[in-house]
Amino acid sequence: MTDVVLPCLNEAPALPWLLSRMPAGYRPIVADNGSTDGSPEVAAAHGATVVHVPQRGFGAAAHAGLLAATADIVCFCDADGSFDPQQxxxxxxxxxxxxADLVLGRRRPTTRRAWPVYARLANALLARRLRRGIGVALHDLGPMRAARRADLLALSLRDRRSGYPLEMVVAAARAGWRIHETxxxxxxxxxxTRSKVTGTVRGTAQAIHDMAKVLAE
Structure with a gap:
């Protein structure tokens, strides 16, 4: 069994398709971050384990899902329907x-609408900084990723906002992990549904701020 952590905030329209596409052997854990659109109920109705996370922030939801997981291998995936769980x-x-110890999915947009230019540019700049700063050969800080649960917990990740995905990569690199992308x-x-990060310039700017803080530390 592989657990799949799905940080969620008001993703009710996306959940039925997303959860119906979950492959055999993959258990969805919806870490709900205070949804007001019935997302927890929709998730439960479609067979997901639901974890209620009162502390706001992507990292808070992601980490709560990790703590709730019990499988040896844990995947992370956005809950907005932008990724196909079959992959x-x-x-x-x-x-x-x-x-590999940590594998990230390098996003390949299916249409121009999938990834706003400003968000793609910000992601590329951060990835380049990682390549130059800590020697990690990544081109995308993709939210679809996988690692072993015990190893992730040993990293003692602290960020509970948008910097969580980046902190994971930085901490893994410093720990000598083999980091790959596909x-x-x-x-x-x-x-x-609407992205809380890449859906707006403001959301992207907040994510950059959180990630810059992680890099500075």
Whole structure:
């Protein structure tokens, strides 16, 4: 069994499709961050384990999901329908095979609408800084990723906002992990949902601020 942590804030329209696409052997854990649109109920109705996370922040939800997981290997994936769970094996299999310690999905947009230019540019700049600063050969800080649960907990990640995904990579690199990336499809998020990070310039700016703080530390 592989656990899949799905940080969630008002993603009810996306959840039925997303959870119906979960492959056999992958258990969805929806870490709900205070949704007001019935997301927890929708998730539970479609077979997901629901974890209620009162502390706001992407990192708070992601880490709560990690703590709730029990499987050896844990995947992370956005809950907005932009990723197809059928591709989770692309990040999980190398970890399962022992050829990588952390695998990130490098986003390959299926349409121009999938990834706003300002968000893509910010991501590219951060990835370049990582390559130059700590020597990690990544081109995308993709939210679809996989690693072993015990190893992730040993990193003692502290960020509870948008810097959590970056802190994971930085801490893993410093710990000497083998970090790989693999292509995954990236589609426009489900109709009726809105990104809290890349959906607006303000959200992207906040994410950059949080990630810059992680790099500075």
């Amino acid at each position: 989770l094996s692309r990040v999980a299999d190398p970890v399962r095979a022992g050829t 292509d995954v499809a990236y589609a426009p998020r489900a109709a009726g």
